[in-house]
Each structure stands twice: as structure tokens, then as C-alpha cells.
Amino acid sequence: MMDVNRQEERGHPLAGPEVPVCSLESALGQGMGRAGTGTECRASRRTFFLVRIWRFYRDGFQAMTWGKTLWVVILVKLFIMFAILKVFFFPDFLKGKTETEKQDYVGTELVGRGLDNLENGF
Amino acid sequence: MIEQISTGLIDWSRAQFAMTAMYHWLFVPLTLGLAMIMGIMETIYVRTGDVFWKQTAKFWMKIFGINFAIGVATGLILEFQFGTNWSNYSWFVGDIFGAPLAIEGILAFFMEATFIAVMFFGWNKVSKRFHLASTWLTGIGATISAWWILVANTWMQHPVGMEFNPATVRNEMVDFWTVAFQPMAVTKFFHSVLSGWVLGAAFVVGISCWYLMRKRHRRFALSSIRIASVFGLAATLIVAFTGDRSGYEVARHQPMKLAALEGLEDGGTEQGLEIVAGVKIPYMLSVLATRTTDGYVPGINDLLEGGYTMPDGSTALSAEEKMQRGRRAVQALSDFRQATKNGDSVAAGEARAALDKDMEYFGYGYIGKPEDLVPHTGLLFWAFRVMVGFGLYFIAFFVLSWFLTRKERLAEQKFKWLHVLALASIFFAMFAGQAGWIVAEVGRQPWAIQDLLPVNAAISALDPASVKTTFFIFLALFTILLIAEIGIMVKAIKKGPGNVGLEPGNEVPQTK
Numbered sequence: 129m130m131d132v133n134r135q136e137e138r139g140h141p142l143a144g145p146e147v148p149v150c151s152l153e154s155a156l157g158q159g160m161g162r163a164g165t166g167t168e169c170r171a172s173r174r175t176f177f178l179v180r181i182w183r184f185y186r187d188g189f190q191a192m193t194w195g196k197t198l199w200v201v202i203l204v205k206l207f208i209m210f211a212i213l214k215v216f217f218f219p220d221f222l223k224g225k226t227e228t229e230k231q232d233y234v235g236t237e238l239v240g241r242g243l244d245n246l247e248n249g250f
Numbered sequence: 251m252i253e254q255i256s257t258g259l260i261d262w263s264r265a266q267f268a269m270t271a272m273y274h275w276l277f278v279p280l281t282l283g284l285a286m287i288m289g290i291m292e293t294i295y296v297r298t299g300d301v302f303w304k305q306t307a308k309f310w311m312k313i314f315g316i317n318f319a320i321g322v323a324t325g326l327i328l329e330f331q332f333g334t335n336w337s338n339y340s341w342f343v344g345d346i347f348g349a350p351l352a353i354e355g356i357l358a359f360f361m362e363a364t365f366i367a368v369m370f371f372g373w374n375k376v377s378k379r380f381h382l383a384s385t386w387l388t389g390i391g392a393t394i395s396a397w398w399i400l401v402a403n404t405w406m407q408h409p410v411g412m413e414f415n416p417a418t419v420r421n422e423m424v425d426f427w428t429v430a431f432q433p434m435a436v437t438k439f440f441h442s443v444l445s446g447w448v449l450g451a452a453f454v455v456g457i458s459c460w461y462l463m464r465k466r467h468r469r470f471a472l473s474s475i476r477i478a479s480v481f482g483l484a485a486t487l488i489v490a491f492t493g494d495r496s497g498y499e500v501a502r503h504q505p506m507k508l509a510a511l512e513g514l515e516d517g518g519t520e521q522g523l524e525i526v527a528g529v530k531i532p533y534m535l536s537v538l539a540t541r542t543t544d545g546y547v548p549g550i551n552d553l554l555e556g557g558y559t560m561p562d563g564s565t566a567l568s569a570e571e572k573m574q575r576g577r578r579a580v581q582a583l584s585d586f587r588q589a590t591k592n593g594d595s596v597a598a599g600e601a602r603a604a605l606d607k608d609m610e611y612f613g614y615g616y617i618g619k620p621e622d623l624v625p626h627t628g629l630l631f632w633a634f635r636v637m638v639g640f641g642l643y644f645i646a647f648f649v650l651s652w653f654l655t656r657k658e659r660l661a662e663q664k665f666k667w668l669h670v671l672a673l674a675s676i677f678f679a680m681f682a683g684q685a686g687w688i689v690a691e692v693g694r695q696p697w698a699i700q701d702l703l704p705v706n707a708a709i710s711a712l713d714p715a716s717v718k719t720t721f722f723i724f725l726a727l728f729t730i731l732l733i734a735e736i737g738i739m740v741k742a743i744k745k746g747p748g749n750v751g752l753e754p755g756n757e758v759p760q761t762k
Contacts, residue, residue: 188371194312194742195370198319201734206323208727209330217720218330221337221710234341235419235587241707242580242615 259714260705263335266721268691270327272684273728277321277735279683282396282443283450283485284314285389289382290477296382306470307385308373309747310454315370316742320735325399327724335717339698339708344420346412346429347402354398362391396443404435406699407690408503414609416586416602434499438690441492444485445686448644449679451482452672455651457743459672462661470747472655479652486644493641494538500693501539501547502561504700506623507693508539509550511630517549517558526635550627554620569620576614579605583612613697616707625695633688640682647675 192199222230288310295303329351332340340347368376368384376384405411411428412421423429455478458471501508509517512524512535520543523534533543540547540561548566552558556568567575582605589597617623651672654660660668694700698708 184371184375185367187375188367191371194738195315197738198316201731201738202319202322205731209323209326213327213720213723213727214330217716217723218334220333221335221712222333222341230341231417231419234338235583237338237711238342238419238707239580239584239587242577243584245577245616245618 279446282446350398358395447485452679454478459669463669483648514549575611579608580615636685
């Protein structure tokens with residue numbers, strides 16, 4: 129078997145050690161493939177690359193130990209932030225207004241507060 | 251009808267924002283600091299091939315990962331608050347604030363998110379060099395992310411590179427490079443990011459000292475301390491240098507902040523810097539603010555009364571005069587909107603000219619009385635001294651920790667006091683960072699955007715009770731997150747880096 133690092137240094141860093149170039153079937157785990165034409169090769173290389181990325185992430189997540197706890201923390205936190213806080217407690221104050229309505233609203237607020245200050249003090 | 255804005259609403263909204271930012275700043279600087287230290291350790295591994303350094307880097311990466319996971323996205327809550335609590339501000343700043351944040355989100359965050367996966371999943375799957383590059387790019391991504399956030403923050407302290415459009419009531423960016431690279435932004439970036447490096451270094455030294463105290467992982471601990479001490483010392487010295495630059499920038503653009511943090515009621519030439527009440531370094535404040543020993547530094551009363559000669563030779567306006575001009579600017583905006591509504595282009599043009607004339611004082615139109623322009627001097631005075639005091643402490647601390655690791659003396663039990671001090675120093679670095687933000691943010695009150703928009707104009711017309719409720723929700727949420735972080739981190743630290751000594755007699759078996 130080739131040395132993993134040496135082979136990867138020659139090709140793309142995410143490329144694995146045992147799958148010959150231009151072999152989509154191999155990349156998908158269906159055995160060794162045939163030799164392809166130039167166009168087929170390019171297409172299969174792209175697909176092959178995406179498969180390798182997919183496997184990279186899949187294997188990484190599967191091999192996680194303490195990382196799984198952290199992902200639970202992250203997902204719970206994101207759920208609380210976006211599904212609860214953002215929806216129920218932090219709606220966009222100017223939401224539902226068109227751009228013109230927003231500039232009218234803020235303009236009226238800024239002028240009004242300034243003139244109030246002028247007349248009454250703040 | 252414009253609703254009256256209560257001071258309670260402003261105070262709770264400010265408290266909520268401050269609390270969120272302060273919690274966020276517990277996680278971020280540690281991420282920035284640890285990213286660099288683990289990058290250095292992995293670089294040593296790649297250069298020497300010594301697997302000890304790989305294991306050492308992996309342990310600190312694990313701690314980095316825990317901190318990153320708990321801290322990630324806490325900053326988004328600040329953006330929620332912009333939209334809800336500070337809607338006038340959000341609209342008024344226009345694309346000036348949005349552009350850096352968008353760049354931060356698209357470029358830096360995705361860069362960070364991509365390479366962090368390679369960093370954690372890529373051991374033995376990608377080449378050593380590609381892995382090393384990914385580790386560095388993760389840290390660089392986090393650092394670039396911080397750059398854009400700090401650019402946005404600096405713009406609020408010193409708004410430049412924009413033009414106010416009264417038709418849209420928004421500021422429009424006219425010079426991106428001025429916004430992104432104004433000297434104040436560059437200084438703030440290095441000062442803030444490197445203070446994170448100091449925390450990262452203090453953390454590594456502190457945790458390593460804990461191992462020494464427990465007689466565990468001796469080689470790992472001493473090697474980590476050696477790297478972190480040199481790194482931390484370099485970072486602290488640069489923080490001190492940029493702190494001096496920052497003081498000069500503040501003196502030029504936010505003189506009230508400088509006067510308040512020094513508690514300087516009445517200014518003058520040849521001003522000394524007060525260390526604590528009654529103890530002064532002669533001429534130091536003048537040097538800090540003007541780069542000359544006899545430079546004039548205005549005090550709070552001078553800034554309110556005006557009349558002194560400014561560095562450019564002009565005479566300073568009093569607060570009352572600025573407020574008058576601010577009110578004229580607000581009136582001109584009102585006239586412009588009315589004229590535009592009526593289709594009177596001549597009147598609109600005249601109003602626009604009047605607005606442009608007084609626009610730099612626009613925010614003063616919302617100030618009720620001159621005293622409102624003075625930030626909380628007591629809080630600022632002590633926050634400044636905590637920040638600078640711990641900064642000086644860390645120079646001595648890192649020199650000492652580095653010196654004692656040269657012949658491995660730090661592992662001796664007679665230095666147990668230093669092990670305890672090193673653990674406490676993690677919190678000192680956090681205090682210093684928090685104090686720095688208090689100086690920066692409390693110091694610019696009452697302004698949301700310096701001279702252009704005070705907080706009483708920036709805030710949304712909300713019910714104060716709803717802000718109070720969300721304040722406590724955040725307090726609970728962030729406290730739970732902090733407890734989770736500390737719990738997971740303590741567990742990981744107790745477990746230790748594994749058998750990374752790799753030399754006989756030097757590694758104590760791990761306790762269960």
C-alpha cells in the first residue's frame with residue numbers, strides 16, 4: 129500500500145490512498161472500474177472528489193467521542209436562539225415595513241425625538 | 251406621535267447588550283489565543299517530526315474545540331438585539347455596519363468553518379502540511395472574523411468614510427478603505443486580538459501549572475509553558491504598545507473618554523497620569539495624549555465649556571454650542587423631509603445645505619443637558635487601571651514563567667505558589683479583557699455612534715418590561731452555557747493529554 133501522506137501530497141489533499149483515478153465505481157465502493165475517456169474521467173473525478181469529501185465528514189463525525197456532546201450543545205443552543213429567542217423575543221422591530229416605510233418611520237422617530245428634546249428637554 | 255423613551259428602557263437595553271457582549275468576550279479571546287498556540291505546536295511537530303508535539307497540539311485543540319463549540323454563535327444574539335432593541339441605529343448606520351459584518355459572515359466564518367473540519371477530522375487523512383495549513387487557516391479565519399467586527403465597532407467610535415443621506419435617513423459608505431483601515435481600527439484590532447492571545451497564553455500556562463501541581467504530564471506541561479510564556483510575553487508587549495497608540499487615538503477623537511477614565515476634571519499642560527488616587531507619573535498623560543511633555547489635555551469641564559485651542563489651531567466649541575448646532579441639524583432634517591414631501595426642491599436644497607453644515611454635531615440635538623455628555627467616571631477610572639495593571643502584571647508573569655522553565659525549575663514543588671498564581675492568572679486575563687471593553691464602550695457614552703447618534707435616539711420604542719424579561723432570559727442562558735463549558739473543559743483537563751511524555755521516568759501514570 130502506498131504511504132498515505134506521500135500520495136496525498138502529490139494529488140488533492142482529500143484524495144484517499146486506494147482508489148485509482150477515474151474510477152467512480154471504486155469511489156462508491158462498488159469495486160474497481162474501467163478506464164474512461166477524458167471527458168468521463170473529468171466528470172468522474174468531480175463526483176469522486178465530492179464522494180471523498182462526503183466520506184471525510186461522515187467518518188469524522190462517526191469517529192467523534194467528546195465531540196458528540198459538543199454537537200448536542202451547539203444544536204440545542206442554535207435551536208434556542210433561532211426557534212425560540214429570535215421568533216418570540218427578538219422580532220425585527222421594523223419587520224413588515226417596506227424600505228420606504230422604514231425610512232419614513234425612522235425619519236419620523238429621529239426628527240420627533242430631536243424636536244421633543246428641543247421643546248421639553250429629555 | 252413620538253413615544254417618550256424612558257431611561258429604564260435605555261438602561262435595560264444597554265445592560266442586555268453589555269451582558270451579551272461580555273459573555274461573548276469570554277469565549278472569543280480564548281479561541282483566538284489557543285488557535286495561535288496550537289498552530290505553533292503543530293508547526294514544531296511538522297518541522298521536527300517529534301510525535302510528542304503532535305499529541306501536545308491535539309490536546310490544546312481539544313480544549314480549543316470545547317471553547318469554540320460553546321462560544322460559537324453567541325455573537326449572533328448581539329445582532330438580534332440590533333434589530334429589536336436598536337432599530338433606529340440599525341437603519342441609521344445603513345451599509346456601513348452591514349458590510350463588515352457581511353464580509354465577516356461570508357469570508358471569515360466560512361473559512362473558519364471549512365478548515366476547522368479538516369483540523370479535527372483530518373489527522374492521518376490529509377498530509378501533515380495540509381493539516382498544518384488547516385490549523386493555521388482556522389486561526390487566521392477567526393482572526394479575520396475579529397477584524398471585521400472590530401472595524402464595525404471602530405466606526406461607531408470614530409465614524410469616517412460615509413455620507414448621510416437625508417432622503418433615506420441612512421449613512422452611505424463612500425470610502426470602504428477608510429472605513430476598513432482607519433488607524434483607529436488597525437490599533438483596535440491589534441490591541442483586542444492580541445489581548446486574546448494573552449488570555450490564550452495565560453490559559454495554557456495556568457492549566458499546565460495545574461498538571462505540575464498534581465505531578466502529572468511533566469514534559470507536556472513544561473513544554474507548553476515554555477511556548478505559551480514566550481508567545482504571551484510577545485503578545486503582552488504588543489498589547490502595551492497598541493494600548494499606547496489607542497490612548498493617543500482616543501485623545502484625538504474621543505477626548506471626553508480620556509478625561510473621564512483619568513478622572514480629569516480640569517485639564518492643562520504638563521499633565522501627569524494618575525496610577526491610583528494621589529500617585530502620579532509626571533507628564534505621562536500629556537505624552538500619552540499629545541506626544542509632548544507639555545501638551546494640553548482638556549479635562550471634563552474644559553470639554554463642556556470649550557474655548558481652549560485644539561491641536562489643529564481652532565477653538566473648541568462648548569457643549570451648549572454643539573447642542574445648538576445639533577438641534578439645527580435635526581430641524582434641517584425635518585425641513586428637508588417636509589420639503590421633499592411637498593415636492594419643493596428649492597426648499598429641500600436649502601435644508602440639505604443647512605443639514606450638511608451642522609451634520610457633524612447631529613447627535614448633540616438629542617442631548618438634554620451638557621452633563622449628559624459625561625460618562626461614568628468612577629467605573630472608567632478603575633476599569634482602566636485594572637486593564638493596565640494586569641497588562642503590566644502579565645509582562646512580569648510571562649518573564650518569570652519562561653525563566654523558570656529554562657532549567658525545568660517550575661516543576662519543583664517549592665514553586666507551588668506560582669502554580670496557584672498561574673491558575674488565578676487565567677481569570678486575571680479575563681478581567682483585563684472585560685475591563686478593556688468597559689473602557690471602550692462605557693467610555694463613549696452617551697453615544698451609540700460618536701457625535702452622530704446617542705443611545706436615546708438609537709433605541710427602539712419598546713416596552714421596558716420586555717427588555718427586562720429578555721435580559722434575565724439571556725442571563726440564564728449564558729450562565730448555563732458557561733457552566734456547560736466549564737464542566738466539559740474541566741473534564742477534558744482532568745483526563746489530560748494522555749501519555750505524551752514518551753520518555754522513561756518522566757511521565758507519571760495518569761490517575762483515573
